[in-house]
Amino acid sequence: MSKILICGGGVIGLCTATMLGRDGHRVTVLEADPADQPAAPAEGWNSWERPGVAQFRQPHNLSSRFRMISDQELPGLTDGLLRAGCVWVDYLDSRSLPPTITDRTPRPGDDAIRFVTGRRPIIECAVAAMAQVAPNVTIRRGTKVRELITGASAIRGVPHVAGVRTTSGEEIRADLVIDAMGRRSAACDWIVSAGARSPIEECEDSNFAYFTRYFSGQRRPRRTGRALTPMGLFSILTLDGDNDTWSITLYTSSKNKAMRALRDTATFHRVVSACPRQAHWLDGEPVTPVLLMTGVVDRYRRFVVDGRPVVTGFAAVGDAWACTNPSAGRGLSVGLLHAQVLRNVARRHIDDPGAFSREYDADTESQVGPFYRNQIAADRVRIAEMTALEEGMPMPAPNPVMAKLLVASSQDADVLRGLIEIAMCLALPQDVIARPYVAAKLAELDGCQLPQDPSIVDRQRMAALLDG
Structure with missing residues (x-):
């Protein structure tokens, strides 16, 4: 079997490593952040520092697709998440259905819609614990990659990645290098520095600002509206968390300076209180101040240009490939789908770098790309609505x-x-x-x-x- 290096030890990097390790490949994960996961997952929220993940304590969600793939490819992960304090969510539960829905008869397949979710540090603790004992997987924390190293070309005129060089000067060779470093990935610079043509890259600021507060209480709030609801100049996102926690996020245009008042807890609470289907989510003990996140970039990369790979022996997965506005809470789910696609292509073409690069690109575009493009389209519509309202102009016609x-x-x-x-x-x-x-x-x-x-x-x- 092959030797594989994964740069990035977050949720998607570790899930990818576990899948490939279970297939018999020798997998080494290089994670730049030095701190290991806490022994007890519940401690992850307070004690685990992950400066390499800017949104580590911002809202995250695991969808039904995440559970479906993990149950198929990573058996035991759902149980590990539950042991860590994550919770089941069922949007078809009779208490969650809109009162206008009178037909409450269960349907075959309803169980597929249920999922398990929690806060990012707790999720990552459970995933790290799984990867730590996965066969053929070695995790090295505190190891930062500086650049790619190349070897003999598999396609004439196309550089072939043969490993990486760390900031300490260590050279680590591999048959395949996988970039799982998320939104901050420097892969394009690495590839160009290795002598390759530049990948396709599209990048824009979605111009959203996020204001989030976490709460705790003996009972999670009853869901009486959609998880994500547009409210005019802002949208409100309510997410269940682990260990008796939940979060409320208000997101708006970052260009609307008046909305910066949402950093104030009293203002934040006034605005949430004005949302009739979400106001009761304030009925808990706040466990954080209002957390602000801005500068969220939508970015897409493609490593095959005009039908020709820019490099071989290299693949990007999850947010290192494409990332969007996180309000829909789909990043980890789409990332796990992408990891499954990568693993499937590796089963067929790990020994043929050219075929691997081309087929991984094609399968990424057909199976994962639509999720990215749909989210970008929705983002553009939503920011246009917010801008029109702020300027006192008529709202754009909805789709x-x-x-x-x-x-x-x-x-x-x-x-x-x-x-x-x-x-x-x-x-x-x-x-x-x-x-x-x-x-x-x-x-x-x-x-x-x-x-x-x-x-x-x-x-x-x-x-x-x-x-x-």
Whole structure:
């Protein structure tokens, strides 16, 4: 079997390592942050320092797709997450269904929608514990990679990555180097420095600012609305956490200076209190101040240009390949799907670097790329809405199909299931909309005046809330 190096020991790097190790490859994970995971996962929130992960204590979510893949490829991980204090979430639980849904009969396959989730440090502790005992996997923390080293080309004129050189000068050879370093990956610079042509890279600032506060209490709040709800000048995200915790996030345009008042806890609470379906999420003990995150970059990379790999012996996975606005909470789920794609291609082509690079690119584009592109499209629509409201301009017309899907999902149990599948990375919007039953329900709304959400906070009300 092959020798594989993985640069980055976060959730996706360690899950990738475990999959490949179980296939018999000799896998070494190089993680720049020196601190090992705490012995007790519950201590991870307070004691584990991960400066290499900017969003380590920002909200994260594991979707149904994450559980489905982990149960298939990483048996035992779901149980490990539960032992660490993570919790089951079921959006089809009778207490979570909208009151407008009268058909509450269970459907075959409903169990697939249930998932287990928690805060990022706790999730990563459970994943690290799994990888620590995985066969053929060695984890080296406190080892930072400086550059790629190359060897004999597998394709004429294309550099072949043969390993890495660390900041200490150590050379570590491998048959395949995997970049799992997330949003901060320097892979493009490494590749160009190795003598290769530049990968395709698209990058833009989504212009969102996130204001998050964590709470704790004896009972998790009852979900009476969608996890992510647009409220006009801001959107509100409510997520279940581990060990009797949960979080509330308000995100808005980073260009709207007035919204910076949300850093103040009293202002944050006033605004959340004005959200009728989420106000009760404040009924707990705050365990953090309001945490701010800005400068979230949407970025996409492609390492095959005009049908030709820029390098061989190298692959990027998860956020090192593409990353987006994290409000939908899909990053870890899409990342695990990407890790599964990589593992599957490695099974077929680990001994053929050229075929590996081309097929990994093709499978990434077809199986993972749509999740990225759909999120980018949604981000652009949402920031345009916020900007128009801030400037007192008419709101851009919504996507008519998605607008009808939202309305129909509040009335029909099967359309609602389709919407949840989209949110949980189990299906793409275009696939759900194409289902005959869903298409027929949307057609019933043709020509109808779609209702506006009466709970949306308008511009005048928002100014009053911010001013106190």
